Amino acid sequence: MLRHSPTDTINFAGRSIFVKRDDKLHPDFSGNKARKFYHFLINDFKNVTRIVSSGSAQANSLYSLSVLAKMKGWQLDYYVSHISKYLKSQLQITPAIASNYTQAHANGANIIEVDWSSPKLSGCKHLDDAVSIFKPEYYKQYTQQEILFIPEGGRCDYANTGIYLLGEEIISWVKAQNITALSVFLPSGTGTTALFLQQYFKECQTELLDVQVLTCSTVGGDLYLQKQFSALNPDDSVHPTILNDGVKYHFGKLYLALFALWNEVLTTSGIEFDLLYDPIGLSVLKSHIEAGQCQNRQILYIHQGGLLGNATMQSRYHRKLMNKR
Ligand SMILES: Cc1ncc(COP(=O)(O)O)c(C=O)c1O
Secondary structure, three states: OOOOEEEEEEEEEOEEEEEEHHHHOOOOOHHHHHHHHHHHOOOOOOOEEEEEEEEEOHHHHHHHHHHHHHHHHOEEEEEEEOHHOOOOOOOOOOOOOOOOOHHHHHHEEEEEEEEOOHHHHOOOOOOHHHHHHHHHHHHHOOOOOEEEEEEHHHHHHHHHHHHHHHHHHHHHHHOOOOOOOOEEEEEEEEHHHHHHHHHHHHHHEOEEEEEEEEEOOOOOOHHHHHHHHHHOOOHHHHHEEEOOOOOOOOOOOOOHHEEEEEEEHHHHOOOOOOOOOOHHHHHHHHHHHHHHOOOOOEEEEOOOOOHHHHHHHHHHHHHHHHHHO
């Protein structure tokens, strides 16, 4: 279950590259989150009745956790900083645009807007910190065995279980293809997936097998991503290589040039990538290839899912294009 995604070949930036189709793992539980939450799916947490997490109201972790909670019969409390009027209005109309928020709501998730003005949260800026402040309240009602706290975006050691399996799948595919030098590229948010993959490949490294992880930052810039890696593992010999295309992107902001690239890849390859992380990833990889890097290596791009958020992103892009006219 949730393993062995297929690998496609596409033409990109004037050469042939491979795409690992983790978006095809499962319709409800796909991509990055299928790998990161695999641990919770396959293990039996027999006393758990509630899970608590946090993130953006549009995040695919919200949707995936709502599916996980529904499958396991758990209640999900998901803390968000803010829910836009637009998203809230989607709950009033039928049919609503399917999004991570509307679908998670339909799955019974409690999506809770944090009240930052509460004295309890004074000086607190991050959602994960707010959740730590709420923890003692939860422990008055639940024992440690009954409740699971999952950090924002699945940034925790539990993510290792599924990401190592992804690493294993890639290594057996590499061997079957007789590939000796491979660059695996994936855009990073928290950097958890890229880091755990690089750790796995380092363990498999031999003189005849060279697999490296290349990534780029989509949130906060290269230095921020570097810090994220160090927080997960201080040993920088297992950190992935961070690339950029010279632009400092802001997460969730619209970039028409990136939308054009995303559309071009959709047309030429027939593959729909996500509209938050992948346009940045594709642009960075394109400039890396065009700079003549990776000439003697095969490239495998990991499609990390996240497609449910595309409908709202596409309508935002279309509104921006209309306003330009
Ligand atoms: C579609 C997609 N791509 C990339 C990422 C980034 O993954 P990570 O936070 O492990 O760097 C995420 C994470 O939420 C994602 O959902």
